[in-house]
Amino acid sequence: KKPLDVKKPGDLGVDVTPRLKVLKTTEPAARKAGIKVETAAELVAKLKDEAGVI
Template sequence: LPAIITADLRLNEPRYASLPNIMKAKKKPLDEKTAADYGVDVTPRLEVVKTSEPAERAAGIKVGSVDELVAKLKDAGAL
């Protein structure tokens, strides 16, 4: 779809907090709340049935020429 995007020159200019506002923020109390305060159930809903290591990779093969490589790739494609 066609779209037009515009941006202001001050888009990436950070706004710094003034020293008085920093000092006021230090004095304000922080309310610590739990998930239960918001009515959120945090009990696990998933059950781990089994974990296992991935299968070991088979060793690679070195080929001597491009023709040998092409022949091996054609044989592998037939499987």
């Protein structure tokens, strides 16, 4: 096998210093539980009546 050359980013002229700063992180809001439907017709009815999507 050929020997593997190990190079650093500076050897290739690449700047790897971080350019972004994390100001803060927060957890996402809690989601309510989903529902299960038995048939496609029931799904369409729920989307139409409750969610107002269709």
